[in-house]
Amino acid sequence: MRRRRGLSAEEARLWAGVARSAIPLKGRSYPPLPPEVRVEKPATPAKPAAKPNAVLAPVRPKHEPPVYLSQHAIEKPTRRKLAKGRLAIDARIDLHEMTQQRAHDALVGFLRQSQAMGLRHVLVITGRGGTAGSAFGSRGVLRRVVPQWFTGPEFRPLVSGFDSAERHHGGDGALYVRVRRPR
Template sequence: MAAKRRLTDDELALWQAVAKSVTPLKRKRVKKPPADKGIGGEDAPPPESKVAPAKAPPGKRPKVAKGPPPNPAPVVAAPKPAPLLTPTPIPGAMPGIDKRQGERFRRGQLPIEGKIDLHGRTQAEAHDALQHFIERAYKAGKRQLLVITGKGMTQSKSGILKTNVPRWLNEPAMRRLILAISQARPEHGGEGALYVLLKREK
């Protein structure tokens, strides 16, 4: 293999002169896609601001606009239930009746304008008969009535009616028409009868 030949002084000087006259080429930079471009070249939405909201200085609260207070809903009071009717009313404590009239009522001194005898009837028959009697008397404008139940005898119909009639008179259908009830005087049946005082028809 032939040995490499060395450059002569003239050749070396020529090469150095050529090398000095050559300008090096600049590298082309590859352009990157802009950061604000989305997929497909569409503009991406601007990034959300991460600046914290301004805080009110300590010791001071932000002012809130004051408007007129809302109108509260009107409170409707529930109607009071009618007091329970009892065969032994207290004079002066019967709503709708003054003390003098209440005393006369209890003593049987008011004229009796109607009477019903419930003897010998079943409870269902007695209940229906009593309700119809009260309603007819009210519509006719009558005031004091006499209801005969019979005295309380063990295992008798009279005893059952004596217990149930005051309860029936407190049922809404009849209670709305009645002012008061009271045990009758001996001459009108005593423990086996009741006075019933009706309201005036409106």
């Protein structure tokens, strides 16, 4: 028979907080809160001084979403309609297995054609990419660079906004794109 491990002080404190959010049964009371456990942080060693001529690049955490310059996200009501299928996706392009140059050329041509045809909302499928150790060595390059392309001067006249797609349209590996109206 397995022995159950007891709750740590932090787990007990969290559980008591959750239990206090519920109404207790008749004849029962709220569980007592255990005393808080203070954890002393170890002293951090002093950082060495940077070289005076060194150029430090800004560091962004991996979980922070990328910042898109001068592009607007698709409005929430429009995005919700696209996701639920109440607003049709006029066309789609799949960039899987393409090199960056080939994908760039195909995407420019697709968006120019979509704009000429008067299409408003399209789906661009970039793929999610594999892990660093995958058989193909792919790490989602197109997934990262396509949003950067949209902020560039070549795509600005074609794209008025974009946002990540819902799971059933490709999730992290696809983008809803609003095509700019021709001038």
